[in-house]
Amino acid sequence: VTGATRRALDLVPGRLTRRLPSGVRADLRHRTGLTVPGDLAFAPVPPAPAAGERCGPPDFAVLGAADAGCDWWLSLVADHPDVAPGHRSAEAAQFFAPYCTEPFGPDEIAAFCAWFPRRPGRIVGYWSPDALAYAWVVPLLALAAPGARMVVLVRDPVDRLLDGLARTADRRPEHPGSWLSDAVDRGFYADQLDRLHQVYPPDRVLVLQYERCVADPVGSLTRTYAFLGVDPTYRARPLGPPAAADGSARDRLDPRTLDRLRGMYAADVAALAARCPDVDLDLWPNCSHGR
Amino acid sequence: VQQYEQCRLDPVDQLSRTYRFLGLDPFEPAEIDREVNVSDGRKVALDPAAARRLAELYRADALDLAALVPSLDLSLWHSVTGDGVPS
Numbered sequence: 001v002t003g004a005t006r007r008a009l010d011l012v013p014g015r016l017t018r019r020l021p022s023g024v025r026a027d028l029r030h031r032t033g034l035t036v037p038g039d040l041a042f043a044p045v046p047p048a049p050a051a052g053e054r055c056g057p058p059d060f061a062v063l064g065a066a067d068a069g070c071d072w073w074l075s076l077v078a079d080h081p082d083v084a085p086g087h088r089s090a091e092a093a094q095f096f097a098p099y100c101t102e103p104f105g106p107d108e109i110a111a112f113c114a115w116f117p118r119r120p121g122r123i124v125g126y127w128s129p130d131a132l133a134y135a136w137v138v139p140l141l142a143l144a145a146p147g148a149r150m151v152v153l154v155r156d157p158v159d160r161l162l163d164g165l166a167r168t169a170d171r172r173p174e175h176p177g178s179w180l181s182d183a184v185d186r187g188f189y190a191d192q193l194d195r196l197h198q199v200y201p202p203d204r205v206l207v208l209q210y211e212r213c214v215a216d217p218v219g220s221l222t223r224t225y226a227f228l229g230v231d232p233t234y235r236a237r238p239l240g241p242p243a244a245a246d247g248s249a250r251d252r253l254d255p256r257t258l259d260r261l262r263g264m265y266a267a268d269v270a271a272l273a274a275r276c277p278d279v280d281l282d283l284w285p286n287c288s289h290g291r
Numbered sequence: 292v293q294q295y296e297q298c299r300l301d302p303v304d305q306l307s308r309t310y311r312f313l314g315l316d317p318f319e320p321a322e323i324d325r326e327v328n329v330s331d332g333r334k335v336a337l338d339p340a341a342a343r344r345l346a347e348l349y350r351a352d353a354l355d356l357a358a359l360v361p362s363l364d365l366s367l368w369h370s371v372t373g374d375g376v377p378s
Contacts, residue, residue, distance in 0.1 A: 100341075101337055101341050104344075139344060139347070
């Protein structure tokens with residue numbers, strides 16, 4: 001299928017394609033390469049491993065929050081010569097999403113592991129901006145990769161919310177409440193961390209602050225490499241900031257709305273700081289206000 | 292806080308609670324047993340292992356809720372008690 005054909009199919013309104021039987025939709029997606037991660041009717045297949053590679057559970061995961069730089073961070077981690085690049089595709093990131101109410105056993109675990117080829121002596125990581133937000137995903141990840149180490153990025157929840165809403169504005173559904181609820185809930189990090197700690201003990205979880213990673217990428221990357229057990233002194237390239245929004249949306253917000261948002265997150269931010277003494281709330285101006 | 296399952300089991304008693312809470316006199320609607328917004332779709336058929344995973348996912352929160360709301364009867368929530376959840 002040519003790129004032009006794919007682009008043309010992309011323009012077909014969703015209300016028309018949704019009328020097709022699910023099997024036909026799945027076949028169409030397979031043939032065209034169009035993907036709808038999370039749709040169980042579509043079973044993405046990873047590329048076959050290259051010669052000398054073997055597949056298995058990922059050795060680590062870089063988990064959300066969304067709009068907190070986890071894709072950027074994994075790209076830096078994967079620069080390391082002892083880290084395999086892996087497949088940072090939406091299909092792999094969304095692998096667990098459909099299994100909330102579906103069977104998840106050895107076949108599904110094997111299918112997940114097929115996304116993680118690596119040569120002997122290298123480690124490989126999973127990436128997902130959604131795994132922490134979707135309550136059912138972390139227990140499934142623990143079934144598939146029980147020995148993995150978890151790297152979690154958190155960001156000032158108000159800045160994260162505003163940038164997330166701006167990024168997903170074109171996906172705003174007919175029911176804006178569910179769109180807003182999803183965006184708001186992703187900023188309650190302490191609850192998400194509690195769920196993660198139920199299956200991965202704290203010594204297997206490294207919580208990084210996005211703002212500190214931006215301000216001191218070398219120091220934060222050194223911590224990450226050491227946590228993952230690879231040479232922490234390695235430097236592959238100049239470490240620039242992520243191509244992310246700058247948080248200026250906050251400056252355009254009505255002050256009383258901003259105060260409401262700060263109040264909404266205050267208790268969770270305090271709980272996060274209590275669990276993670278490394279989290280420096282002075283880096284989160286929305287949350288250090290009034291402390 | 293009222294529990295859906297208790298309301299279904301004893302709507303007269305539970306509605307009395309609501310009226311008392313709202314400062315209203317006792318009253319029994321003529322059509323108290325009339326069903327509203329009846330589901331017409333089939334429920335998702337859960338795989339037993341998925342049912343256990345979901346039960347585990349919600350259990351701690353349900354116990355927290357029961358501590359906050361003593362009138363909550365957790366024996367009515369089979370996923371919390373384990374009754375009806377395949378082992």
